[in-house]
Amino acid sequence: MMTTLISAALLSVSAQATTPDNAAAATKLSQxxxxxxxCSAAFALISYGQANGHEDAxxxxxxxxxxxxxFVRSMAQMMDETGLDRDxxxxxxxxxxxxLAxxxxxxxxxxxxxxxxDSSGV
Known part of the structure; x- marks a missing residue:
């Protein structure tokens, strides 16, 4: 299930249009x-690169x-904060x-x- 979320974030989502609800939620995020x-996106990209032997990763x-x-904990918290679903x-x-890429x-x-x-305790 979490692999599906990461895969969706990295592989297919970039081709989707941002909905007005998602755009509004993104602009309301705290710093x-x-x-x-x-950082969640960066960790996903680095993890993908490490798994595939990319030198920079x-x-x-x-x-x-x-x-x-x-990633999982942060995105669950962000779902609670924004009211957005997994998609x-x-x-x-x-x-x-x-x-970032x-x-x-x-x-x-x-x-x-x-x-x-490190400061997250994970």
Missing amino acids: ESKAVLR LKWPDVTTRGREF GIADLVGKEAQR DNGEVQKVMPACLVML
Whole structure:
């Protein structure tokens, strides 16, 4: 079930149109929630890269287990905060993952995301 959410966020969501409800929810996110969303997307991208042997992803500590747990917990909390369902959250994560990848920002955000991961207790 969680693999489905991650797969949807990384593979199919970027092709979907953002609904007005999702766009409104995204603009209402707190700065903290935006950071959590950004890091969740970054962990998913790095985990995918590590699983597929991508050199840039392998430079980072293994985030497969802890990153996934952070992702799952954070997205569940964001569902509660925004009222969005899984598809809505997957849309937000997918858009953020696409933005990070398109702008080459994954490597830039990872140091702060690792600090966030450590402070989360996951």
